[in-house]
Amino acid sequence: MIRVQTEDFCLATEYAALSQSHQTGAVVTFVGKVREMNQGAAVSGMTLEHYPGMTEHALAQIVSEAQGRWPLLECRVIHRVGALELGDQIVFVGVASAHREAAFAACHFIMDYLKTRAPFWKKERTADGERWVDAKDSDTDAARKW
Numbered sequence: 001m002i003r004v005q006t007e008d009f010c011l012a013t014e015y016a017a018l019s020q021s022h023q024t025g026a027v028v029t030f031v032g033k034v035r036e037m038n039q040g041a042a043v044s045g046m047t048l049e050h051y052p053g054m055t056e057h058a059l060a061q062i063v064s065e066a067q068g069r070w071p072l073l074e075c076r077v078i079h080r081v082g083a084l085e086l087g088d089q090i091v092f093v094g095v096a097s098a099h100r101e102a103a104f105a106a107c108h109f110i111m112d113y114l115k116t117r118a119p120f121w122k123k124e125r126t127a128d129g130e131r132w133v134d135a136k137d138s139d140t141d142a143a144r145k146w
Contacts, residue, residue, distance in 0.1 A: 001017075001074075001075070001076045001077075002056055002059045002060055002063060002076075002077045002078075003077070003078045003079075004050055004052070004055055004056055004059070004078075004079050004080075004081055005078065005079075005080060005081070006080060006081060006082040007080075008080070008088070008089055009078045009080075009089060009092050011029065011031060011089075011092070014029070014076055014078070014092055014094050015027060015029060015094065017074075017076065017094075018074050018076060018094045018095075018096040019096065020074075021073055021074070021096070023073055023098055024073055024074070024096045024097070024098070025097065025098045025099055025100070026096070026097050026098070026099060026100035026102075026103040026104075027094065027095070027096045027103065028094070028095050028100070028103040028104050028106075028107040029092065029093065029094040029095075029107070030091075030092070030093045030094075030107055030111055031089055031091070031092055032089070032090045032091040032111075033087060033088065033089055033090060034046055034084050034085065034086050034087060034088045034090060035086070036086050038124060038133070039133075041124075041126045041127075041128070042126060042127060043086070043124045043125065043126055044085075044086065044125045044126065044127075045083065045084060045085045045086060045088075045124075045125045046083075046084050046122055046123060046124045046125065046133075047082065047083050047084070047122075047123045047125075047130075048079075048080065048081045048082065048084065048090070048120050048121070048122055048123075049081060049120070049121040049123075050079075050081050050119060050120050050121070051119055054119055055079075055118065055119050055120065058117060058118050058119055059077050059079065059114070059118055061117075062077075062110055062113045062114060062117060062118065063075050063077060063110065065109075065113070066095075066106045066109050066110050066113075069105075069106070069109065070097065070102035070103075070105055070106040070109075071097060071098065071099075071102055072095055072096065072097050072102065072103075072106055073096045073097055073098065074094075074095070074096040075093075075094070075095050075096070075106070075110070076092065076093070076094040077091075077092070077093050077094075077110065077114070078091065078092040079091045079092075079114070079118070079120065081120070091111075091114065093107050093110045093111055093114070094107070095107045095110070109146050112139070112142045112143045112145075112146060113143055113146070115135070115136075115139040115142070115143065116135060116139050116140055116142075116143040117143070
């Protein structure tokens with residue numbers, strides 16, 4: 001299940017959906033949030049933009065690749081777009097598998113690939129005005145290890 005949306009999401013609801021099968025032995029989740037600092041500057045919020053259709057397709061490819069690498073029972077990715085404030089949830093990745101190794105690895109893989117392959121454009125609000133956020137070398141390095 002993949003969603004790109006402006007609305008917030010409920011971690012408990014998403015966990016419950018991932019945990020329904022009695023085959024599930026492990027559920028690993030990740031939630032990314034808007035933090036108050038990035039690249040040495042105070043941040044007061046951000047706006048995420050995407051290209052509808054293209055973004056969902058890219059997310060589906062990432063999830064499909066994860067499903068090809070690990071025996072996953074369920075996978076959910078939710079990415080928010082629009083104006084977000086400090087502390088707001090940005091992204092949810094949840095993976096269910098029979099065993100924890102697959103769930104941990106797949107969740108980590110999906111996040112690393114989201115940071116480098118998902119077409120989102122991020123603009124941060126700082127005291128000096130708005131600025132577009134470029135991809136970080138550390139994110140690219142993290143994705144290369146897979």
